[in-house]
Amino acid sequence: MGDVTGTRGVGAAALAVAQQADTALGTAWGHSNRREFLRLAAAGAAALGLTTTMTGCVVAAAGTKKLDFRDDFGILNFAYALETLEARFYEKVVAAPPRDLRPGELQILRDIGDHEKAHARFLKRSLQILRVEVPMSVWPGIDFASRQSVLTAARNFEDLGVAGYNGAGTRLRLAEFLTIAGKIVSVEARHAAALRDLLNPGSRDFAGDDVVDANGMDRALEPGEVLAQAQKYFAEPYRAVGL
Amino acid sequence: MHTDYNEPKRLLAADPAIAERLSTRQAEIDAGASTNSATRAGLMMGGAVLATAALATDVFGQSSNLPGIVVDVLNFALTLEHLEAEFYVRGVGTAGLLPEEMRGPFDQIRKHEVAHVAFLQSVLGSRAITKPTFDFTAGAGGGNGPFADVFRNARTFAAVAQAFEDTGVRAYKGQAANLMGHDDVLRAALRIHSVEARHASQVRRMRGQKGWITQSEPGNLPAAATGSYKGESNKFQFILGQPDSNAQAQTEAFDETLTKGQVLEIVRPFIAGGM
Structure with missing residues (x-):
């Protein structure tokens, strides 16, 4: 786990991300894409302030991992942790599904798991320079042999994800990151609606009054609130700074 | 107004x-x-x-404090919310149109779209646009477009609903960056955006489709609706390519944006006299 806090500036880090992505993608990545990324990296560095140090990484320290929410990278790092958690959850579900799942439900859970995997992979690649690591997952209170328990846990993860992205949006300073977060959050909302409908078919629960208020608006939770709810699923606790 | x-x-x-x-x-x-x-x-x-x-x-932030670009975005959103709200108010209010199992979900969606209209109007105040006159048959006012039986046939109604919701998700997403720096407005827009996505998922599933969009597939909608799905098959997020063995999941995992121009092109047939 590299600690990149300190002297390395965002510009240098962004450039390093670009170079690593360049290497990783090889010839499949066209010249124009490379140029575009460097433009974005430069814009990102400017947006965040060239003197800002790379504080958003997850740093191992004394049994805790630090999440620094002072810049876009910290927020994306947190998103990466949550997406990884979700991906692991569905992987475990799909590997040994509850016997009482109803027809079609396993495919839905498999689809959602594949989406979460894609989100996590994307975020990991975007944050490559930070060498993020997500602690091992634990699953308190989830009975993987029970349809009801699995669907309820899945619904809670998806609703939390929606509220988390909604609450973090205004913290992002780079427009491209905001747009990508938007591309992800609406898929999380699609998941949440589907899972809610599996739990109570044909009802209003897909966008129920418990999550959508009288203005027709979904929940938005601050990162600290989201972390507090997600913390119990990580074997090592995260320590949040910059909130 | x-x-x-x-x-x-x-x-x-x-x-x-x-x-x-x-x-x-x-x-x-x-x-x-x-x-x-x-x-x-x-x-x-x-x-x-x-x-x-x-x-x-x-x-x-009253109109006088909101910069023109924010007012434009909110009025653009208001146009779409007017379209959706009137559509669902009429649909839910048409006796005999919706089968029992669709009535609750569509009424819930109606409630949200009406609330979105009221919210946007309250933020825009005197700068809110007036509601256009709609033609839900997509006949640009002629009342005899490709969805001529939209209020007589639940299948047609649900198909149009899917197109509206999937388009709405993409429309809000495409405007988010224009609201940066106006945190109250941006947060509200994001919170509406994810509700539209919940609607989209439900409507799609009531139609026997997956809740998410695969590639650029219009999900059993007629050709008139293909514009709503154009570009959904994008596999390059934030210019990082995604060389992924599961290309289908890759496209499902990310909803794509539409520009304001693309959205207006999609909804133009639903507005009497064009826009």
Whole structure:
């Protein structure tokens, strides 16, 4: 786990991300894409302030991992942790599904798991320079042999994800990151609606009054609130700074 | 200017977070903070209810404080919300159209779209656009477009609903970056955006489709709706390519944006006399 806090500036880090992505993608990545990324990296560095140090990484320290929410990278790092958690959850579900799942439900859970995997992979690649690591997952209170328990846990993860992205949006300073977060959050909302409908078919629960208020608006939770709810699923606790 | 959808206007104060901001703002005003005339008028009329909309406008930044680009985005959103709200109000209100199992979900969606209209109008105040006249058959006012039986056939109604919701998700997403720096407005837009996505998922699933969009597949919608799915098969996120063995999941995992121009092109047939 590299600690990149300190002297390395965002510009240098962004450039390093670009170079690593360049290497990783090889010839499949066209010249124009490379140029575009460097433009974005430069814009990102400017947006965040060239003197800002790379504080958003997850740093191992004394049994805790630090999440620094002072810049876009910290927020994306947190998103990466949550997406990884979700991906692991569905992987475990799909590997040994509850016997009482109803027809079609396993495919839905498999689809959602594949989406979460894609989100996590994307975020990991975007944050490559930070060498993020997500602690091992634990699953308190989830009975993987029970349809009801699995669907309820899945619904809670998806609703939390929606509220988390909604609450973090205004913290992002780079427009491209905001747009990508938007591309992800609406898929999380699609998941949440589907899972809610599996739990109570044909009802209003897909966008129920418990999550959508009288203005027709979904929940938005601050990162600290989201972390507090997600913390119990990580074997090592995260320590949040910059909130 | 404000449209009556046969439902009492929803109170912004019903949202605890917004209510808290409103009461904080009211305390500031009581303490002598400057405010606009509409808010003062509302407060002077005595009722918190009467003042709510004006206060909301005050908190969210009245038209005079909102830059033109934000007003444009909100009016663009209001156009789409008017379209959706009137569509669902008519659909849910048409006796015999919807089978029992669709009635609850569509009524819930109606409730949200009507609330979105009221919210956007309250933020925009006098700069809110007037509601266009719609043609839900997609006949640009002729009333005989490709969805001619939209209020007689639940399948057609659900198909149009899917196109509206999937388009709405992409439309909000495409405008988010234009709202950066206006945190109250951006947060509200994001919170509406994910509700549209919940709607989209439900409508798609009621039609026997997956809740998510695979590649650029229009999900058993007629050719008239393909524009709503154009570009959904994109596999390059944030210019990082995704060399992925599971290309289908890759495209499902990310909803794509539409530009304002693309969205207006999609909804043009639904507006009488064009736009």
